[in-house]
Amino acid sequence: MQSVFSSYFFRALVVAMIVFAFSLPSCNPQESVPGDFPDKEEMANILADLYWTESVITNNGMGRINEEVGEDQVPGYYRKVLDKYDLTATEFDTIRQWYASHPYHYQDVYELTIEVLSKREADFNRKLKEQKAKEDTTKVLEDLWTQERTLRVTPGDTIQLRLPFNADVDSLVSGHIRLMAFYKFLRADMTRNAHVEMISLYSDSTSDTVRYDLTKAFKNKSFTLMQPIDTADTVIRISGYLFDHDSTARAAIEFSRIKLEHLEVKKDSVQSMNQRDLPRLKKSEVR
Numbered sequence: 001m002q003s004v005f006s007s008y009f010f011r012a013l014v015v016a017m018i019v020f021a022f023s024l025p026s027c028n029p030q031e032s033v034p035g036d037f038p039d040k041e042e043m044a045n046i047l048a049d050l051y052w053t054e055s056v057i058t059n060n061g062m063g064r065i066n067e068e069v070g071e072d073q074v075p076g077y078y079r080k081v082l083d084k085y086d087l088t089a090t091e092f093d094t095i096r097q098w099y100a101s102h103p104y105h106y107q108d109v110y111e112l113t114i115e116v117l118s119k120r121e122a123d124f125n126r127k128l129k130e131q132k133a134k135e136d137t138t139k140v141l142e143d144l145w146t147q148e149r150t151l152r153v154t155p156g157d158t159i160q161l162r163l164p165f166n167a168d169v170d171s172l173v174s175g176h177i178r179l180m181a182f183y184k185f186l187r188a189d190m191t192r193n194a195h196v197e198m199i200s201l202y203s204d205s206t207s208d209t210v211r212y213d214l215t216k217a218f219k220n221k222s223f224t225l226m227q228p229i230d231t232a233d234t235v236i237r238i239s240g241y242l243f244d245h246d247s248t249a250r251a252a253i254e255f256s257r258i259k260l261e262h263l264e265v266k267k268d269s270v271q272s273m274n275q276r277d278l279p280r281l282k283k284s285e286v287r
Helices: 001-021 040-059 077-084 088-099 103-136
Strands: 138-143 151-153 166-172 176-185 195-202 206-213 223-228 235-244 253-265 282-285
Touching: 001 235, 040 077, 040 088, 040 103, 077 088, 088 103, 166 253, 176 195, 195 223, 206 223, 235 253
Parallel strands: none
Antiparallel strands: 138 253, 151 253, 166 235, 176 223, 176 253, 195 206, 195 235, 206 282
């Protein structure tokens, strides 16, 4: 992964920035950046965000994006970056052309962009290393999933629309419970605010609940829910829904490679990267 990101980032920057810059006539080197334009540092951050986004899209098999697009054709990923800086595609194009026509300014932006991307890539690789370290300290004690590994909801279905699951367990007293799978929405789906929910029921009739929000993705995307077992009591049942949503909306989704596992995790293992935005565990009493 590191070599893919490295080669793409720096090749893209060199070609897109230098060639484009020197294809336009240069202007007065004493001319300062217009006051309503992003300064060099902010421009470098904008370009870094755009190139990073395109690299992620490309490396996920979504194809490259043509830079010469109209305002109504800006892909959602790119529009999100421009919205972050309160810019339209037209405004950004004007700003980029100004910088490109002032190579002495654009060279500074280029160097700053390389610096931003280098730091970002180093952080990305550090997180990958942490994730690998976590995987190395994790031992699967038991596979708790008893259903099919691939489940689907289509508009014609009338029952089990939330894809419930349930696993009675033999008094788990330590470790973690991990639910993981790949999912993709089908084009007919009209649901909103769908999520995965996993509930651990303890012998004292209390429970822990964790959730994962399902973002709309029409290509396979993975998710992981990790829940530590409260060592003060024993878990007797794991249940929940793969697709908790408003059942009045037309639903179409597929889950594959589903796993529900009891893990032995060392205390010093790091948290999973795609768990960092999950809500805190909620201990509740079952009524």
